[in-house]
Amino acid sequence: MSKENENISIETEVETKTPETEEVESTEETVDELSQMKALVAEWEDKYLRTHADFENSKRLLAKDKVAAVSYANESFANDILAVVDSFDSALATIEATNSEESSEVLEKIKEGLDLTHAQLTKVLEKNGIKSVNCEGEFNPDVHQAIMQVESEEVEAGNIVQVLQKGYTIKERLLRPAMVSTAK
Numbered sequence: 001m002s003k004e005n006e007n008i009s010i011e012t013e014v015e016t017k018t019p020e021t022e023e024v025e026s027t028e029e030t031v032d033e034l035s036q037m038k039a040l041v042a043e044w045e046d047k048y049l050r051t052h053a054d055f056e057n058s059k060r061l062l063a064k065d066k067v068a069a070v071s072y073a074n075e076s077f078a079n080d081i082l083a084v085v086d087s088f089d090s091a092l093a094t095i096e097a098t099n100s101e102e103s104s105e106v107l108e109k110i111k112e113g114l115d116l117t118h119a120q121l122t123k124v125l126e127k128n129g130i131k132s133v134n135c136e137g138e139f140n141p142d143v144h145q146a147i148m149q150v151e152s153e154e155v156e157a158g159n160i161v162q163v164l165q166k167g168y169t170i171k172e173r174l175l176r177p178a179m180v181s182t183a184k
Helices: 003-016 019-071 075-097 105-127
Strands: 130-132 144-150 160-165 168-170 173-176 178-183
Touching: 075 105, 075 168, 075 173, 105 130, 144 160
Parallel strands: 144 178
Antiparallel strands: 130 168, 160 178, 168 173
16 A cells, blocks of 8 residues: 555545544443432432431431330339329228118228318329229220129110229329229
């Protein structure tokens, strides 16, 4: 090949790759790279937002659990003290059931002392969020436990006839269900 032919072929190669074509190719590569980077940023942003939301939810649930733990920390103590309340109730009921002829001044003083102690204990329990369950009217399986059913002409079927053991709640949670008998 002659030098002229070589020069012509080099010129044609140079002419085919003009600066415009190089700019278009590099712009396409840049656009491709930019869109990949945007997609990657969007993916990481989504992961961050999800992780942050999970963290906030966990933090909120832990705070709620902490409040519940503090509120119900005395639950086992309260459960134990309820036996004492039951004993007071039984003693007062026994005194009330005594015959008026058997009543004496000493028995009245005992009753008065028990009444005062019972009132004091009830006040302390209520101060700590412990209240007795209402046992009048219709049976509620959420707060009552039916021990037996009895026939009663005075009370409608499904209603409470007698309370065998009081039930208690601590704040909004049931501590112990009331044991009752219901009408058939």
